[in-house]
Every structure is written in structure tokens, then in C-alpha cells.
Amino acid sequence: MAAAQSQPETDRHRVVNGVRMAIAAHLIWGAMPLYLLLVAAVPPAEYVAWRVLFTVPVCLAVMAARGTLGELARVASDRRAMLALIGCAATIGVNWTIYVWAVQTGQVYAASLGFYILPLVMLLLGFVVLGERLTPLQWAASALAALGVGSLALGASEGLAVSLSLGVSFAVYGLLRKVVAAGPLTGLAVETLLLAPVAIAVIAWQAAGPTGIALGRDAVESWAIAMAGPITALPLILFSAAARRMPYTAMGFLQFLSPTIIFILGLTVFDEVLRPVQLLAFVTIWTAAGLFCWDLLRRRQPPRRVAAEPIQRDSAVRTGR
Numbered sequence: 001m002a003a004a005q006s007q008p009e010t011d012r013h014r015v016v017n018g019v020r021m022a023i024a025a026h027l028i029w030g031a032m033p034l035y036l037l038l039v040a041a042v043p044p045a046e047y048v049a050w051r052v053l054f055t056v057p058v059c060l061a062v063m064a065a066r067g068t069l070g071e072l073a074r075v076a077s078d079r080r081a082m083l084a085l086i087g088c089a090a091t092i093g094v095n096w097t098i099y100v101w102a103v104q105t106g107q108v109y110a111a112s113l114g115f116y117i118l119p120l121v122m123l124l125l126g127f128v129v130l131g132e133r134l135t136p137l138q139w140a141a142s143a144l145a146a147l148g149v150g151s152l153a154l155g156a157s158e159g160l161a162v163s164l165s166l167g168v169s170f171a172v173y174g175l176l177r178k179v180v181a182a183g184p185l186t187g188l189a190v191e192t193l194l195l196a197p198v199a200i201a202v203i204a205w206q207a208a209g210p211t212g213i214a215l216g217r218d219a220v221e222s223w224a225i226a227m228a229g230p231i232t233a234l235p236l237i238l239f240s241a242a243a244r245r246m247p248y249t250a251m252g253f254l255q256f257l258s259p260t261i262i263f264i265l266g267l268t269v270f271d272e273v274l275r276p277v278q279l280l281a282f283v284t285i286w287t288a289a290g291l292f293c294w295d296l297l298r299r300r301q302p303p304r305r306v307a308a309e310p311i312q313r314d315s316a317v318r319t320g321r
Contacts (some may be wrong), residue, residue, distance in 0.1 A: 018245025022254045025235040025242065030261025033111075034269065035231060036103045038224035042214040044100040046206045047225065049199035050215060051096060052192050054229030059189035062233065071186040084180040085187060089194040091173040095166060102162045108266030109278055110159035113152075114166030115259035116285045119292060120145040121171040129175060137295035141288040148284035151277055159278070184240040188233065256289050 039047050063069050075081050102111040120142055126132040134142070152160040177187060207213045215222050263282070266272045 014245045018242040019254075021238045022242035022246060023257065025238040026254055026257040027261070028231065028235040028238075030258040030265075032099075032231075033103045033108055033262060033265050035224065035227075036100060039214070039221060039228075040104055041221065042225065043206065044097050044104060045202050046214060047100055047228070048093065048096045049202040049206075050225045051228035051232060052093075052195045052199040053203075054226055055192045055232045056189065056196060056229075058229040058233040059185060059192065062237065063185060063189060066185075068183075068186065071183065072189060075182045075186060075190055078181060081181050082190075084176045085182065085190045086194060088173055088176045088180065088187065089191040091169045091176065092191060093195050093198070095169040095173065098162060098165050098169065102166070106270065106272060107159055107162050108262060108270045108272050109274065109282075110162035111166060112259045112262040112266060113148075113159070113278075113281060113285060114163040115170075115262065116256065116282075116289060117145055117149065117163065117167040118170055119255055120285075120288060121167045122174055123292070125171050125175050135295055137291050137298075141291040141295070144284050144288035144291065148281040148288070151284070152281045184236055185233070188236060256293075 042050075060069070063071070075085070099111055102108070123134065123138055124142055127134050149160065149164070152163065177184075180187060182190065203213055215225050267274060
């Protein structure tokens with residue numbers, strides 16, 4: 001009896017710990033614009049190059065501690081997995097560069113909106129590419145998101161390119177990661193290893209230029225550049241651990257936490273002017289996100305079993321029991 005009572009308590013703590021891990025991951029992702037203030041003088045391409053190079057040893061160290069380094073050889077021998085991971089490396093490299101450039105050029109709202117529309121873009125990619133069926137509420141959410149994007153196209157087209165580029169690039173990255181036979185950490189390790197030659201070339205090109213490289217120029221800036229590795233790997237590790245502990249519905253709700261933090265930072269710390277057309281886009285996207293989460297919650301609820309009782313009683317009357 002005691003063992004039966006302790007199991008639900010263990011499961012509850014497992015979910016609670018998962019929620020904490022997911023929130024921690026989204027807090028790190030949401031606070032990224034604050035961190036990027038420390039590297040504001042570093043060209044986006046150079047910063048992303050350092051980010052790649054400092055992420056590689058972090059991934060390898062964590063994998064060594066977990067005893068999973070052998071996964072690298074398994075993935076490397078899988079031609080289909082490597083082709084998918086090459087696509088992942090390209091899309092995540094583009095996504096990181098656009099995001100850093102957007103924050104450095106004062107387009108925080110556009111970056112925030114890009115990650116708001118991300119789940120909805122993934123929804124549409126699932127429909128078009130994977131043949132998944134959409135519910136009426138998901139179609140309504142997609143229509144509202146299209147309305148928000150359309151309003152930006154009419155009144156704030158300069159931010160629209162950033163939002164769509166961020167949302168679409170990460171959605172394609174997520175689609176490729178869905179079909180590749182590699183875990184999150186192993187996949188990130190392979191992706192950064194694939195990007196490492198490009199990163200070295202970018203840093204060599206920057207070093208040969210008149211301004212040189214940023215690393216070593218200033219103590220605080222250099223420390224911030226070196227922290228790019230842990231800041232990249234840590235939230236992914238937390239998010240992956242949370243996904244194994246939490247219901248999918250809760251993960252769907254928390255998906256919108258990081259862009260909300262980015263939006264608030266744009267409004268407060270970065271003091272970016274919120275234009276009426278941007279506000280309209282945010283309202284429609286927020287409404288679409290609400291419908292999206294509501295649909296996830298509604299479809300996850302267990303089916304009612306109210307109708308089972310009358311049938312059972314009728315059966316008992318017919319059989320005389």
C-alpha cells in the first residue's frame with residue numbers, strides 16, 4: 001500500500017522538476033538579448049563563429065561525462081542522418097546569425113515575433129511536408145497568424161523579413177531534427193563540428209581585416225564570447241530533460257515564454273518603439289498562440305466515459321443479472 005502511494009508522489013515530483021527545467025531553459029533563451037549586449041561590438045558573423053567553436057567542447061565534455069561519445073561514430077556512419085544534420089547545421093547557423101544581427105540593430109520586436117510564429121510555422125510544415133492533419137482550431141490559429149504577418153507586410157515590412165527568416169529557419173531546423181536519428185546533444189555536437197570549418201574561416205578572415213578579432217580585445221567581452229558555448233548547450237540540455245518529464249501540452253504552453261520575455265525586454269531595456277501595426281501583429285499572433293495551446297489542451301483531455309454506464313445497465317437488464 002505504501003509503495004502504491006509513493007509512486008504518484010514520485011511522478012508528481014518528476015513533472016515538477018520537468019517544469020522547472022523547461023522554465024529555466026526558456027528563461028535563458030528569453031534573456032539572450034541581455035547577454036548579447038555584452039557582445040554588441042562583435043560582428044554577428046564573427047560572434048556566431050565563436051559560438052560554434054566554444055559549443056563544440058561543451059557538447060563533447062557533457063557527452064564524455066554521460067558516456068555517449070560513441071554516438072558520434074554511429075551518427076557519422078549513417079549517411080541519411082549526416083545529410084539531415086548538414087541541413088540542420090546550415091539552418092541553425094543562418095538562424096543564429098539573423099537573431100544576433102536583429103538584436104544588435106534594434107529589431108528586438110521582430111525577433112520576438114519570429115519565435116511567436118515558430119510553432120505555427122511548424123504546424124503548417126507538418127501539414128505540407130509530413131501530411132499531418134490540422135484541426136479546425138489549428139486552421140483558425142494559422143489564419144490569425146497569417147493576418148498578423150499580413151499587417152506587418154503592409155505597415156512594417158522591414159521587420160517582417162527578420163520575423164519570417166527566424167521563424168521559418170528554425171521551423172525547418174526542427175523538421176530536419178524530427179527525422180534525424182540523433183539525440184539533441186549528439187545532434188548539436190555534430191552540427192557544430194560541421195560548422196567548425198566555416199567558423200574557423202570566418203575568424204581567419206576577420207583576423208586578416210583592419211579591426212582584427214574581438215576575442216582578447218576586452219576582458220568582459222572575451223569572457224562573454226567564451227560563455228557562448230555553455231549558453232548554447234545548457235538550455236538545450238535542460239529542455240531535452242524537461243521533455244522527458246512533462247506532458248506535451250505543458251511544453252506547448254511554455255513554448256511562448258521565451259518570446260514573451262524578449263518582447264518585454266524590447267519594450268523596457270531596449271526601449272524600442274512599438275508601432276501600432278506591430279501591436280496589431282502581436283495581438284493577432286498572441287490570439288493565434290492561445291488557440292494553438294487551447295487546442296493542444298483540449299485534445300489531450302481523456303475521453304469521457306459517461307455513456308458507458310447506461311449501456312452496462314441495459315446489458316444487465318437484458319441478461320437478468
